[in-house]
Amino acid sequence: xxxxxxRHVTAALAxxxxxxxxxxxxxxxxxxxxxxxxxxxxxxCAEGTLDDGTRYRFARPSQWNGIVLVxxxxxxxxxxxxxxxxxxxxxxxxxxxxxTVTGWDIAAAIDNQAAALERFEAAFGKARWAIASGSSMGGxxxxxxxxxxxxxxxAAVPFCGGLGGAxxxxxxxxxxxxxxxxxxxGDTSLPITGIPADVAGAQQAWLxxxxxxxxxxxxxxxxALAAAIGQxxxxxxxxxxxxxxxxxxxxxxxxxxxxxxxxxxxxxxYLGQAMSSRRSIEQLxxxxxxWNTGVDYARQLALAEPSHRRVVRELYARAxxxxxxxLRALAAAPRxxxxxxxxxxxxxxxxxDGDLRIxxxxxxxxxxxxxxxxxxQSYGAVVHRRGNAVLLRQTYVGTxxxxxxxxxxxxxxxxxxxxRLRTGHWGPTDAASMNRLAASGTEPGxxxxxxxxxxxxxxxxxENR
Numbered sequence: 002x003x004x005x006x007x008r009h010v011t012a013a014l015a016x017x018x019x020x021x022x023x024x025x026x027x028x029x030x031x032x033x034x035x036x037x038x039x040x041x042x043x044x045x046c047a048e049g050t051l052d053d054g055t056r057y058r059f060a061r062p063s064q065w066n067g068i069v070l071v072x073x074x075x076x077x078x079x080x081x082x083x084x085x086x087x088x089x090x091x092x093x094x095x096x097x098x099x100x101t102v103t104g105w106d107i108a109a110a111i112d113n114q115a116a117a118l119e120r121f122e123a124a125f126g127k128a129r130w131a132i133a134s135g136s137s138m139g140g141x142x143x144x145x146x147x148x149x150x151x152x153x154x155x156a157a158v159p160f161c162g163g164l165g166g167a168x169x170x171x172x173x174x175x176x177x178x179x180x181x182x183x184x185x186x187g188d189t190s191l192p193i194t195g196i197p198a199d200v201a202g203a204q205q206a207w208l209x210x211x212x213x214x215x216x217x218x219x220x221x222x223x224x225a226l227a228a229a230i231g232q233x234x235x236x237x238x239x240x241x242x243x244x245x246x247x248x249x250x251x252x253x254x255x256x257x258x259x260x261x262x263x264x265x266x267x268x269x270x271y272l273g274q275a276m277s278s279r280r281s282i283e284q285l286x287x288x289x290x291x292w293n294t295g296v297d298y299a300r301q302l303a304l305a306e307p308s309h310r311r312v313v314r315e316l317y318a319r320a321x322x323x324x325x326x327x328l329r330a331l332a333a334a335p336r337x338x339x340x341x342x343x344x345x346x347x348x349x350x351x352x353x354d355g356d357l358r359i360x361x362x363x364x365x366x367x368x369x370x371x372x373x374x375x376x377x378q379s380y381g382a383v384v385h386r387r388g389n390a391v392l393l394r395q396t397y398v399g400t401x402x403x404x405x406x407x408x409x410x411x412x413x414x415x416x417x418x419x420x421r422l423r424t425g426h427w428g429p430t431d432a433a434s435m436n437r438l439a440a441s442g443t444e445p446g447x448x449x450x451x452x453x454x455x456x457x458x459x460x461x462x463x464e465n466r
Contacts, residue, residue, distance in 0.1 A: 036060045038080040042090050047124035048076070055103065057117040059096025059124070062089045067129030068419065069121055071114050071146075071154075072097035073139035083408045088415065094128070096121060100138060105282050107167060107350030110138070111145040115153045130155035130422045134415070136404045137161055137372065144361065144380070145351040151358035156422055158414050160364045161404040165376035166352050168290060168344060169460035171282065173373070174275050175291040175337065176458065177231025177264075180298065183334045184223045184327055185214050194289045194337060196280035203276045211265050211272060218320035221257050225313050226327065228260035229305040230298055232375040232454060233271060235312065236368035236401040237262020244368065244401035250308040253315045259401075260312075263370035269403050271370045282347065288340030290347040298331045301457045352462050353380050355387030360421050362394045362430065364414045367451055368401030379456035394430045397451035409442025410435075 036046030037060050048058040058076040059069070070088065075097030078085070085095045098117050103110040118131050133146035133154045140162020147157035163170040178193045191210060192203055214220030228235070235256040236247055245262065248255035264271045283289060302310065317324040361384075365377050377395055384393045394417075398410055416438050420428045428434070432448040439446030 036080065037082070037086055037089055040086045040089055044089055045125070047096070047121060049120060051098070051113055051116050051120070053102050053109065053113070055098050055101070055113050057096065057098045057113075057120055059094060059117075059121045060085065060089055061094035061121075061125050062092055064092055065094055065125075066092035068092075068132060068422070069094040069096065069118070069128040069130075070132045070134050070415070071118050071121070072135040073100055073110055073114065073142045074098075074135060077101065084411050087408055087412055091412075093415070094121070094125070097135070105138075105167070105278065105285050105350070107138075107141060107145060110142045111149050111351065114142060114146045115150045118153060132156045132158060132415070132418060132422075134158040135160065135162075136406075138163075140164070140363075140372065141167070141351065144353060144363075147359055147361050148351070148353065148356060154359060156359050156418050157361045158364070158418050159361070160406065160411065160414070161366060161369055161372045162363070163372045163376055164353060164363065164380035165456055165458065166379075166460055167282070167347050167350050168352065169379060169456065169458050170372075170376060171279065171291045171347075172293070172458040172460065173231055173376070173456070174271075174279070175293055176296065176298070176301065177227050177233065177271070178275055179293055179334075179337065180227035180230050180331060181211065181224070183331055184226070185220060186210055192276070194279065194283070194291060196276050196283060198280075200277050200280050204273045207272045207276065208265050208270060211261070215261050215265075218316070219322060221261070222313065222316035222320045222322055223327070224264065225257045225260050225309070225316050226302065226324075228264060229309040229313050230301045230457075232305065232373050232457060233260055233263045233370055234368040234373070234401065235259040235263070235309060237370065238267030238402045240266065242268050242402070244405065247368075247399070247401070253312045256308060256312045257316060259368075260309075263368075267370075267402060269371060274371055283343070286343040286346035288343035289337070290339055290343040292337055292339035294336045294338050296336075299328045302328070304455060304457055306454050348460075348462065352460065353383060354461060355383035355385070355389060357384055357387070357389040357392040360392050360394075360418065360427075362396065362414055362418050362421075364396050364398065364406070364410070366398050366400045366402060366405055367449070369403050369405075370401075371403040374451070374453035375456040378453040379459045382456075382459070383461055394427060396430055396432075396435055396448055397453075399447040399449040407439070407442055407444060407446075409439040409444070410446050410448065412441065413438035413446060413448070
């Protein structure tokens with residue numbers, strides 16, 4: 002059994018608490034860094050390693066409200082993390098693990114959240130309520146913890162999680178990259194699956210190729226088509242990582258630029274992640290877990306957001322291209338089949354089946370290029386299908402980029418869930434109410450009313466194969 006170290010910490014001092022009878026051992030340890038820096042709230046820290054070697058760390062304020070948040074990535078964050086500081090100041094205990102050991106092994110990461118909670122409660126006593134919450138893969142894991150461990154967790158607040166599940170999410174990404182490769186780069190060696198060990202080289206090659214295509218009317222039109230088929234946002238980040246102005250839905254050029262930036266802009270471009278994470282997944286599951294056999298790309302375009310369809314039609318007309326001919330070319334192109342064993346291994350990570358028994362509040366940027374809003378629709382749809390809609394609320398934030406929330410916007414979501422736990426019923430989670438909850442921040446909240454498009458690659462298990 003791994004040991005748990007406890008520390009009492011203030012903003013000015015990190016002191017080792019010496020347990021009775023163990024003073025000589027504790028005194029020999031080097032001084033530990035602060036569990037949370039930049040806060041005047043007195044708190045205790047518990048940290049250690051789980052059985053698989055994953056680190057965990059928790060901070061519990063002396064005036065604890067009985068709620069603990071467990072996050073996939075907490076132990077790898079800087080000690081001055083703004084959200085953690087703010088929550089501890091409000092009386093929450095915060096903590097969690099890292100993804101370093103588990104990576105894309107989502108099932109193991111979910112199990113680790115329950116194991117970390119067990120270590121927290123061994124150190125500090127039973128929590129009144131435990132909330133699984135995290136961002137990006139942490140959002141996937143927290144939604145998974147709600148499904149797998151409803152007896153351990155009281156609620157979940159997934160931020161910007163790929164809630165189409167790993168199989169559905171990576172099928173969607175395959176569609177985008179397949180469309181680009183078929184229509185623009187068919188005579189190149191740019192990979193779609195089977196990502197080589199030189200991931201950085203594959204990333205650079207894809208980004209350079211798409212950047213060159215963006216210089217021509219034909220390239221712009223086909224980039225727009227790939228983005229529409231793959232349900233990417235038409236809103237992206239600058240090279241400095243700042244959201245561009247939200248495009249006017251009537252401005253085809255601005256929308257296409259947003260699609261291009263979603264694919265290739267900012268610090269985490271869609272195409273970059275489509276190489277690096279796919280490589281990791283293929284190594285984990287021993288093959289290719291994605292397929293497009295039987296997929297009708299003309300139908301996917303027909304189901305795209307209306308403004309995105311207009312962009313495609315307008316840019317194709319400008320470029321003098323035949324959209325119907327390109328759709329026929331996609332239909333005729335050799336398809337990619339999945340390795341069935343790889344699919345089975347990946348779906349063991351998590352397939353969201355809608356079987357909720359605890360409340361879940363999801364939060365997603367509408368311009369998220371990695372965890373697309375259509376995946377949120379997929380999650381909501383299966384929860385409704387299972388008759389559990391009363392346990393789910395889904396919210397959206399008007400910004401571009403992956404997980405680009407303010408601390409106040411995240412705090413608002415935690416506050417809304419706290420109300421649900423304390424009262425047994427949901428308070429208002431409409432945009433105006435969520436923005437009022439975020440009003441403690443230095444900038445106004447950006448929650449907005451939004452209805453995402455229907456996810457075009459839902460995967461709920463064996464029936465989808």
